[in-house]
Amino acid sequence: MNFYNALQLDPAVLKGNFAAAETKHEQRKWLSALVVRDILLVLFAIVFVTTLSELFGSENSSMAVVIFCILLSVRMVDFGYNIRHSLCSLSILFLLLWISPWLQHQVPAGFGLVINFFSLLLIVVLACENPEMGNGGLYLFGYIFLTGSYVTYPAMLARGLLTLIGFVICAGVLIRNHRHKHTDVTLRHVVGHFQLSNSKSQWQLQLALGVSILLFLGSVIHMERFVWAGFACSSLLSTYPVRVKERLWERVSGVVLGSALFGIVAVLIPASWLFLLGPISGLCLGLCATYRYKTVFNCFGALSLATTIYGLGGSILLRVCNNILGILFGVAFFHFFRQGFWTRPVMKSSPPVSSD
Numbered sequence: 001m002n003f004y005n006a007l008q009l010d011p012a013v014l015k016g017n018f019a020a021a022e023t024k025h026e027q028r029k030w031l032s033a034l035v036v037r038d039i040l041l042v043l044f045a046i047v048f049v050t051t052l053s054e055l056f057g058s059e060n061s062s063m064a065v066v067i068f069c070i071l072l073s074v075r076m077v078d079f080g081y082n083i084r085h086s087l088c089s090l091s092i093l094f095l096l097l098w099i100s101p102w103l104q105h106q107v108p109a110g111f112g113l114v115i116n117f118f119s120l121l122l123i124v125v126l127a128c129e130n131p132e133m134g135n136g137g138l139y140l141f142g143y144i145f146l147t148g149s150y151v152t153y154p155a156m157l158a159r160g161l162l163t164l165i166g167f168v169i170c171a172g173v174l175i176r177n178h179r180h181k182h183t184d185v186t187l188r189h190v191v192g193h194f195q196l197s198n199s200k201s202q203w204q205l206q207l208a209l210g211v212s213i214l215l216f217l218g219s220v221i222h223m224e225r226f227v228w229a230g231f232a233c234s235s236l237l238s239t240y241p242v243r244v245k246e247r248l249w250e251r252v253s254g255v256v257l258g259s260a261l262f263g264i265v266a267v268l269i270p271a272s273w274l275f276l277l278g279p280i281s282g283l284c285l286g287l288c289a290t291y292r293y294k295t296v297f298n299c300f301g302a303l304s305l306a307t308t309i310y311g312l313g314g315s316i317l318l319r320v321c322n323n324i325l326g327i328l329f330g331v332a333f334f335h336f337f338r339q340g341f342w343t344r345p346v347m348k349s350s351p352p353v354s355s356d
Helices: 003-007 011-020 024-056 058-076 083-103 109-127 135-147 153-178 187-192 199-221 227-237 244-268 271-285 291-341
Strands: none
Touching: 003 024, 011 024, 024 058, 024 153, 024 271, 058 083, 058 135, 058 153, 083 109, 083 135, 083 153, 083 187, 109 135, 109 187, 109 199, 135 199, 135 227, 199 227, 199 291, 227 244, 227 291, 244 271, 244 291, 271 291
């Protein structure tokens, strides 16, 4: 494998190859690929998000972040059906990410619950034909992130143009990398297999309903930075199959450890250096192969921004409390959903049927 191809690998794979290498030369190759990949990704993220934020306004930096994440995903992960229908789904996903998080702020909380539920259900049905590829967590992250960034009407119009440009970029990458895959599988097959009697459809319904209810509760109690609770809940429910105990302890321990470490570092360094913690945490995040340590370094990026608004103590308290609230809600909802509603026998998901 050449060095360029090595750069395309996940950090977990690169670390595994490093551990299995039999010579110093091979170890240096895999270690170099891991470090160079990490640096290039962080630099690209900074340039990409900063450029789009300058062009379309700082209010739309959240959409720039979401587009960046989708761009990285579509390079490697397809939708599981033919390219023509995948492009149609991608356009719907971008439309929902643009309009629904903003629209739910314009209506009473009950209507917002309905908007979020149907938007999220459509997202997970269109994007999660193969749940193990992680699209559920990605697109839910984007949706929840955007619900926490309310924008004015003029900025919303600029966000529409940004969304269109993001769609064109991601569609181009999707076509280039996946145009020859799943040519016999159509969107009709995917939608047709959404049945309440199979486990994948139950998971999709559970995911959309659970996150929607949590966002509804957040809009009612008006708790600051409630999107952090949404991230925690979706990180639990978006695993397939849902790994309750594993994600519960990984998330809670990662958040507590990350918040504590951030607090220690923030006290030890000058306040004028706090802005460096975001990029540094991004570099550390790119070297992590496990969910717990990714959660640790995600705290640094989130808290470095929140500290400017809520102060150090207030930010850490919000980070820990909201994450625990979100993960506990996710656990409770998971057990209520499975034990209360799904009492009928579960049918395994059927593979897509090839068209004639």
